[in-house]
Amino acid sequence: MTSVPILQPGTLFVVATPIGNLADLSERARQVLAAVDLIACEDTRHTQKLLQHLGLKKPLLSVHDHNERDRIDQVAEQLQNGRTMALVSDAGTPLISDPGYPLVQALREKQLRVTPVPGVSALITALSAAGLPTDRFAFEGFLPHKSGAKKERLEGLQQDTATLVFYESKHRILDTLQQMAEIFGEQREACVARELTKTFESFYHGTLPQIIEQLNANSDQQKGEFVVMVSGNKDPKSAAAVNSDKLFRLLLAELPPKKAAAILAEVSGENKKALYQKALEIQGKT
Incomplete structure (x- = not known):
């Protein structure tokens, strides 16, 4: 006793x-x-x-x-x-x-x-068996329920080089993974853990689209509590580059490609011809 x-x-x-x-x-x-x-x-x-x-x-x-x-x-x-x-x-x-x-x-x-x-702790339990880098990780908990707020949060994490860890429910798991694939890119490696330490414990590995495909293959795999782990960005842009891209898209929403490219070239020092070509690609005119 x-x-x-x-x-x-x-x-x-x-x-x-x-x-x-x-x-x-x-x-x-x-x-x-x-x-x-x-x-x-x-x-x-x-x-x-x-x-x-x-x-x-x-x-x-x-x-x-x-x-x-x-x-x-x-x-x-x-x-x-x-x-x-x-x-x-x-x-x-x-x-x-x-x-x-x-x-x-x-x-x-x-x-x-x-x-x-x-x-x-589900966080540490999932990371210990995920096969993703654990020397640096960022725990983000539950994402916002509303799509717009979720998109904004994920965009803010796009350049993070640490493994990202989220909790998610069965009601939003597929929608969340789809948004992650759109924002982080379809080649981003990830691991999703489901029902940790329980009878139907499962781990899904691969790129985000591959994991979505695995969950879609069987509706039973969409049940339970989930830990979503996404590898960090291996080729992050600098803050200046991210801001430059954002500024360019804002300019293109208001100005012709040639004018937008000229303004950004003046501000950033980037090549005007290269920026003009990029503008055409963004607008789907190439």
């Missing part, structure tokens, strides 16, 4: 929980959940199932996106009175695209003790 540790009073433990396979819960996490006085959780029903699996009964306090700021004073009071608490999300590590940031920030400002209990 595992002993229950003595916890320092007035501490909030940020506890990582499994993203699928319950056996991935660490022994330390199990001990902390057994020892705390109260557990703050994203969904009480979901956490109750985990506690039942562990043979534990604990008072639960719901802390989610819609009530988190309202719970700050309540949690702070519990800790100030010497009680111990755990913060868990429905799956994985709290605060990583999950609730918890306003709460932890506020508790830190009140000089209350916050201690991490590390464990599973």
